[in-house]
Structure formats: structure tokens, C-alpha cells
Amino acid sequence: MKLNILVVDDDNLVNDFLTEALNRAGYAVESVLSGEEALIKLEEKSYDVMISDIKMKGMDGITLLKKAKEMRSDMVVVMITAFGTVENAVRAMKLGAYDYLLKPVSPDSIELLMERVAELVTLRRENTRLRSDLASRYQNIIGKSSKMKEVFELIQTTADARSTVLITGESGTGKELVARAIHYVSNRKEKPFIKLNCAALPENLVEAELFGYEKGAFTGAMRQHKGRFEMAHTGTLLLDEISEMPHGLQAKLLRVLQEKEFERIGSGISIEVDVRIIATSNRNLKEAIQLKQFREDLFYRLNVIPVHLVPLRDRLEDIPLLANHFIEKYDRENNKDVKGIDEGAFHLFMRYHWPGNVRELENYIERAVVTTSKSILSADDFPKELALGKLADDALKFGEELTLADGEKYLILKALERFSGNKTRAAEALDITPRTIRNKLAEYNIRDIE
Numbered sequence: 001m002k003l004n005i006l007v008v009d010d011d012n013l014v015n016d017f018l019t020e021a022l023n024r025a026g027y028a029v030e031s032v033l034s035g036e037e038a039l040i041k042l043e044e045k046s047y048d049v050m051i052s053d054i055k056m057k058g059m060d061g062i063t064l065l066k067k068a069k070e071m072r073s074d075m076v077v078v079m080i081t082a083f084g085t086v087e088n089a090v091r092a093m094k095l096g097a098y099d100y101l102l103k104p105v106s107p108d109s110i111e112l113l114m115e116r117v118a119e120l121v122t123l124r125r126e127n128t129r130l131r132s133d134l135a136s137r138y139q140n141i142i143g144k145s146s147k148m149k150e151v152f153e154l155i156q157t158t159a160d161a162r163s164t165v166l167i168t169g170e171s172g173t174g175k176e177l178v179a180r181a182i183h184y185v186s187n188r189k190e191k192p193f194i195k196l197n198c199a200a201l202p203e204n205l206v207e208a209e210l211f212g213y214e215k216g217a218f219t220g221a222m223r224q225h226k227g228r229f230e231m232a233h234t235g236t237l238l239l240d241e242i243s244e245m246p247h248g249l250q251a252k253l254l255r256v257l258q259e260k261e262f263e264r265i266g267s268g269i270s271i272e273v274d275v276r277i278i279a280t281s282n283r284n285l286k287e288a289i290q291l292k293q294f295r296e297d298l299f300y301r302l303n304v305i306p307v308h309l310v311p312l313r314d315r316l317e318d319i320p321l322l323a324n325h326f327i328e329k330y331d332r333e334n335n336k337d338v339k340g341i342d343e344g345a346f347h348l349f350m351r352y353h354w355p356g357n358v359r360e361l362e363n364y365i366e367r368a369v370v371t372t373s374k375s376i377l378s379a380d381d382f383p384k385e386l387a388l389g390k391l392a393d394d395a396l397k398f399g400e401e402l403t404l405a406d407g408e409k410y411l412i413l414k415a416l417e418r419f420s421g422n423k424t425r426a427a428e429a430l431d432i433t434p435r436t437i438r439n440k441l442a443e444y445n446i447r448d449i450e
Contacts, residue, residue: 003118004045007031008052008064009036009080014105018051021107025114035059035067042071046119047116051101053080055089062092069096074124076117112223123192123231141177142322143412145315151178151307158305159186164257165278166242166302168285168310175280176240178307183236191235192444196228199244207249208265211256217266229262232275242279242302243288249296257258257301277302312354312361319349320360326365327377338369341377348379348386379446384413412440 007023009015010033022029030047032038036059038050050068054061065077079100081089089100093411101109141151158165159182167175176195183193196209208218212227227239228434239245245253256262261270279302288294312319323341331338354360368381379386413425416437423434430437 003027003048003114003121005029005049006038006041006047008035008061009054009058010034010051011369014053018105018110021110022114025111027114035061035064038064039067039071040066046072047075049076049078051078051080055082055090062088062095065092065095065097075255076120076414078113078117094095128284140404141174141181143315143318144321145317147310147315148318151309154156154305155181155185158182161305162276163304164302165305165307167278167280167307167309169282170311170357171282172357173309173310173311175282176238176357178309179238179278179280180181182278186236186276188235192232192239193236194228194232195238195240197240199241207252208248210249210253211262211264213265214267217264221266227264229256229273229275230271233273236276236278239279241281241295243281243285247293247295250298254295254298254301312357316350319361320346321367322361322363323349327361327369327416330366330369336369337359337375338377339375344379344383345377348382352386409440409444
């Protein structure tokens with residue numbers, strides 16, 4: 001990312017060197033030659049980073065650091081010091097400096113440090129954005145059903161607890177959204193919210209991402225790397241899809257949850273952490289325990305506050321609220337003029353079994369809003385699998401939850417699909433009249449089949 005950096009050094013050569021090195025690395029840089037000038041700049045403009053020498057004529061770097069932090073508390077400050085005065089840099093870090101560089105500063109050292117700073121600034125910006133958008137994000141958990149009211153109440157009553165939370169539910173039910181809501185209505189809302197998707201990384205990288213590592217800990221470890229536990233200190237760590245965590249790593253996670261400390265790979269030094277853990281799973285963890293794929297002791301450690309999100313098919317009364325919410329969202333994002341949805345489309349929604357849950361509904365609405373030329377969405381703005389209902393799921397075989405009406409509907413729609421929408425040929429194949437097909441399509445709220 002492009003950082004805005006202020007360089008402060010009374011040595012013209014060092015000042016020019018730092019400015020050139022940072023410009024070459026793609027950062028936006030301004031420089032001044034004194035602490036007094038730096039304060040004037042800070043009054044005029046907001047910077048992501050200030051890099052300042054400690055020893056300068058007039059106002060020294062430590063004094064500048066104190067004043068700058070009073071003016072811009074969220075600005076990252078990096079100090080520059082000579083080898084013999086490292087104790088000054090340590091003092092500066094106690095006063096709020098992020099890190100320090102030793103003279104003579106090399107281009108590689110400044111670039112590596114700025115990469116870490118960029119990660120930190122990105123994280124802070126994301127957290128700030130999430131906090132400012134908290135109201136709308138919390139409202140994004142849409143629902144008036146009794147099951148969703150229970151979830152809202154649980155979020156409110158447990159948000160400030162330190163106990164671990166286990167959120168379960170099928171894919172697409174909104175588990176991460178609930179996790180974020182718990183964090184952003186809690187007393188940790190000003191602190192980091194860090195996520196690790198346990199299923200998204202190769203097994204050998206999960207431990208490194210979770211606990212971090214020291215330089216040289218393994219091949220390719222070119223520098224020290226902070227893990228998600230360390231990044232989430234005083235905040236919340238979301239372990240998404242916890243069921244996919246490697247079995248051997250589950251014991252280490254359990255130990256961290258019990259002892260509230262961990263070690264970076266290759267370190268041997270324990271680091272204490274204050275982290276609230278929220279885990280999610282779309283699998284049945286009790287079944288995973290029976291299959292020896294998940295540790296029972298870890299399950300009970302995580303399942304202190306259980307939150308279960310029911311599938312959309314079990315809270316159909318929330319569909320009108322969700323549909324209108326998504327219409328407003330994607331209408332605004334795509335600068336369209338879609339005002340709502342008609343009864344025929346809602347009828348399809350209420351008969352469909354929603355294997356993809358809220359995420360599937362959102363995807364259908366987004367596609368319809370983007371592609372329609374009408375102001376009111378209708379049934380023909382949506383894919384035909386909605387009309388098939390449960391029969392759209394290839395995993396469902398005849399004889400499994402299939403009614404006679406379902407079978408009739410399946411045969412009619414499949415015949416129309418086979419004959420490219422030709423009602424006469426489909427009727428002949430089914431030994432019924434084209435009028436019967438037209439009547440059935442009206443019953444299914446399908447206006448036409450192409």
C-alpha cells in the first residue's frame with residue numbers, strides 16, 4: 001500500500017538518502033530538517049508514518065515523538081539512532097515509537113521495516129472502517145424470526161465476556177458476520193479483529209501463521225514474522241473453519257487457550273497474550289470427534305458459548321427482509337433503479353430449499369439487480385433452478401423427501417428443458433396437453449420457459 005511518510009533529520013545527506021530510498025520503494029514522502037518544522041507539517045497534514053532521527057539540533061527526536069503522539073496518536077513513528085545509543089531508541093519505544101533503525105541505514109532495512117508498517121497501517125485502517133461502519137454491519141445480520149432474535153440477544157449478553165465462542169451452522173449462514181458483530185459491540189471493539197481461515201492454508205503454514213516465527217526458523221524464514229495470536233493481542237482472533245485445523249496443531253492451540261501464552265517457531269521464549277477466541281465450523285464437530293478428526297478436549301474448551309445459526313430454509317420469514325436489504329445494497333452499488341420484487345418471485349423464494357443459505361440468496365439478488373432492465377424484479381429474473389426447488393439438488397434422489405407434486409414438477413420442467421422450452425413437444429413426450437403444461441407453469445409461478 002502507498003504510505004504517506006514524513007522524514008525528519010537535520011543531516012541533509014541522511015535526509016536525502018531516506019527520501020530517495022522511500023520514493024524508489026513507491027511511498028509518498030515529504031521531508032523536513034528539524035523537529036520544529038515537523039510539528040508545523042503535522043498540524044497541516046495527516047501522515048501514516050514519521051521517521052525521525054533521535055539526535056538533532058534544537059528539538060531532539062524524543063521530544064518530537066512526545067509532541068507528535070499528542071497530535072497524531074495513531075501515526076506510526078520510527079526512530080533512527082546510532083549503535084552506541086540504542087538505549088535512547090528503547091526509551092522511545094516505551095513512549096510509543098513502533099520501531100527503530102540503526103545508522104548507517106541500508107535501503108533493504110528501511111524497505112523491510114516499511115513492509116511491516118504497511119501491514120500494521122492496513123490493519124488499523126480496516127479496523128477503523130469496520131468500527132465506523134459498525135451500525136450497518138450489525139444491521140446486516142437481518143432477521144425477525146425467533147431464531148435470529150435469540151442470536152441477537154446472545155451477541156449482546158456475551159459480547160464483553162472473555163469466554164471462547166463457537167459459532168456453528170451451514171456454509172452461507174453468516175457465521176463470520178456474527179463473529180464480527182460480537183467483537184464490534186464488545187469492550188474490545190477498539191482493538192484488533194484478526195482472522196485465520198484454517199482451511200485456506202496448507203497444513204505446514206497454519207502453525208507459522210498462527211504463532212509466527214523467528215528469522216532462520218526454517219528454510220525461507222528470512223525475517224521475524226508475527227503470528228495471528230500476537231497480532232490479535234488485547235483483541236479478538238477468529239479461527240474460521242476450525243474443524244480443518246491439522247490434528248497435531250489442535251493440541252498446541254489447546255495449550256495456548258489454557259495457558260494464555262505461546263512461542264514463535266524457532267524462539268523458545270514464551271509470549272503472554274490476551275486474546276478472545278471465536279471459532280466457526282460448518283461441520284458437526286461431535287461427528288468429527290467420533291472420527292478422531294477433532295480433539296474432544298479442544299471442542300469443550302471452544303464450546304463455552306455456543307451460537308448456532310439455523311439454515312435459511314428454517315427461517316423463511318426472514319427472506320423478505322433479506323431480499324429487500326440486498327436489493328437496496330446492489331441497486332446502490334450498481335447505480336440501478338430497482339425498487340423491489342414481486343409476489344411471483346417471492347413465491348419461488350419461499351418454496352426453494354436454499355442449500356447455499358443467505359449467501360446463495362444474496363448472489364441471486366445481486367445477479368438479478370445487475371442484469372434486469374426493470375424496476376421490479378420478477379420470477380423470470382432468476383435462474384430456473386429456483387423453480388425446481390429441492391429437485392435442483394442433484395444429490396436428492398427419488399424417494400428421499402420427494403412428494404408426488406415434486407415429481408410431477410420435476411418431470412414437466414425436465415421435459416421442457418429437454419425440448420428447449422417447446423411446450424407441444426414436451427406435452428407429447430409426457431402424454432399430456434400443452435394446456436396442462438401452461439396451467440402447471442402458472443401454478444409454479446413460471447411465466448415462460450425458453
